[in-house]
Each structure stands twice: as structure tokens, then as C-alpha cells.
Amino acid sequence: MSIARYDLRQNYEEAEANAIGTEFLRSDLLPSKNAEAVKALLNDYVDQRILFYSKQDQETAKQITKRTLELQNALWNEVLTAARMQPSPTIALAVSGMNDVINTQGYTQAAWWNRIPRAAWWLMGAIAISANMLVGFGARNFKNNISLFMIFPIMISVAFFLIADIDSPRGGIIRIEPRNLIDLKQNISMQNSSVLSIGTPR
Template sequence: MAIDRHDQREALEEAEANAIGTEYLRADLLPPKASLATKDLLMQYLDQRILFYSKQDQEKIHDIHLKTDRLQNALWQEILPIARSNQTATIALTVSGMNDVLNSQGYVQASWWNRIPSTAWTLMTAIAICANLLVGFGARNFKKNIALFMIFPFVIAVSFFLIADIDSPRGGIIRIEPRNLITLKKILNTQMNTQSPSSGSHSASP
């Protein structure tokens, strides 16, 4: 259960990076002024998405959510007037790409909220306690080999630790790293620097 959720979060991070990268390219279909503004907003948005995956305190996480919401609204408002006044296939493609960008963030957030239910933890804990009690009851007459009976509780404890760690995407040892988002940022920065040395100032480092 925890591993499936972990794999899903990694897949959604990749999908989000693809959505942002695709929309960055489709922004060239917009009028020049709107294209530059949209690309700049997408770079700022990409920075916030990378920060989302990093280990932060609750106050910082709340700040990231607020900035992300503002940038999403700004991105949508940037293309909305164009979509209303110029209803062509190319503009529709750009609008569809922006919709994918906004939706991908929602899918990621939902997957991070989707944790192992407390009832499942309660059931696993009850099973572990019962199993350890049975092992302890069976070991009462085997004092010489008592160390062997400690293996089972140790394995149970390690298993619980791994499950809890995998089910905590922001903290712990096993985390979701924004590898695809970071790679995308490097590629876009390289493209911007190649096209215009001064354009690199549009993006803020995470």
C-alpha cells in the first residue's frame, strides 16, 4: 500500500514536470508580450513546485501554497483574455496545456494527502502486538535461545518504520525528490541564456 502510493507520487512528479515543460513551449503560440509574461510566470511557478518537494516547516509550506495559488491565478488570467478574443486551434492548445499544468498540481497534492488510513495502522498494530505476545508466550521455556525470539519483534519494528517512512513523502529518509522538475529548470535556464543572456534574470533560484 505504502509502496504503491510512493510510486504514484513519483509518477505524478514526472507528469507535472512534463506538463510545465510542454506549456512553456506552447507559450510561443501566444502573442509576443503574453508569451514572455507566461514564460516568466511558469519559471516562477516551477521554482515554487520544486520548493514544495523540499523539507520545510509548516509556516514555509503554507507560504509556498499561497504563492502557488497566486501564480496559478496569474497564469490563467494571462491567457484567458487571449482565449476569449482569439478562439483558434493554436490558442485552444495553449489553454489545454495550461489546464494540464494546473490539474497536475492538484493531482500531486491529492497524492500527498492520500496516506495510510489510521484504521489500517490500528489493525497492523493489533496484529503485531498479538503476534509478539504469542512469540513471547512460546519463548518462556527457551531461555538459552531467547535471542532468537528477539528477531521477530525487531523485524516487526523495522517494517513499521519503513512503512511509516515511505508514507511520509516530505520527511523521513525515503523522500520524493523533484528530479524531473529540477532537470526541467536547468534545461529552461540553459535555453533562456542561449537565446538572450539577460533573460536569465527572469528565473529565481529555489
């Protein structure tokens, strides 16, 4: 259950990076003024999405979410303005790409909220306690084989630790690294640097 949720969060991180990267390219279909604004906003947006995957407290997470929503509104207003001024199939393509950017962020957030239900934790705990009690009742020569009988409780504890750790996307040891978003950020920075170098007179 927790592994499936972990894989889902990884897939959405990849989908989010792909959607942002595609929209960064499609922004060239917009009028030059809107295109420049969208690219600048997407550059900031990628930074916020990378921060989303970092380990932080609840207050910092709220600030990141707030800033993300502000950038989404600004991005949508830019493409909406262009669509109203110059309605065309190419502008519609850029609007569709921006819709994908916003949707993938929503899917990612929903996946991070989707945790193992509390009832499932209670059930697993009851099963673990019952299993350990059965081992204890069936023990013979416990004093002579204490290390052997400790293996089962230790294994149960490690299993619970791993499940809880994987099911905690914002904390713990096993976390999702935003590799695709970081790679996208580097590509955007390289493109911006090349544009600046081409536009600089020699």
C-alpha cells in the same frame, strides 16, 4: 499500500514536469507579450514546485501552496486574456496545456494527502502485538535464546518504521526527489540564456 502511494507520487512528479515543459513550449503560440509573461511565470512556478518536494515545516508548506495558487491564477489570466482577444485553435492548444499544468498540481497534492488510514494503523498494530504475544507464550528456554527471540520484535519494528517513513512524503528519510522538475528548470534556464545571447547585439 505505502509503496503504491510512493510510486503514485513519483508518477505525478514526472507528469507535472512534462505538463509544465509542454506548456512552456506552447506559450510561443500566444501573442508575444503574453508569451513572455507566461514563460516568466512558469519559471517561477517551477521553483515553487521544486520547493514543494523539499523538507519543510507546516508554515513554510502553507506559504509555498499560497504562492503556487497565486502563480496559477496569474498564468490562467494570461492565457485567458489571449484567448479572449484572439480566439483560435492554436491559442486553445495553449489554454489546454495550461489546464494540464493546473490539473497535475492538483493530482500531486491529492496524492500527498492520501495517507494510510488510521484504522489500518490500528489493525497493523493489533496484529503485531498479537504475533509477539504468541511468540512469547510459545517460548522455551527464553533466557538461553534471548537474542533469537528478539529477532521477531526487531523485524516488526523495522517494518513499521519503513511503512511510516514511506507514507510521510514531506519528512523522513525516504522522500521523493523532484529530478524531473530540476531537469526542467535547468532546461528552461538554458533556453532563457540562449535567447538572451541571441538577442544581445554584438
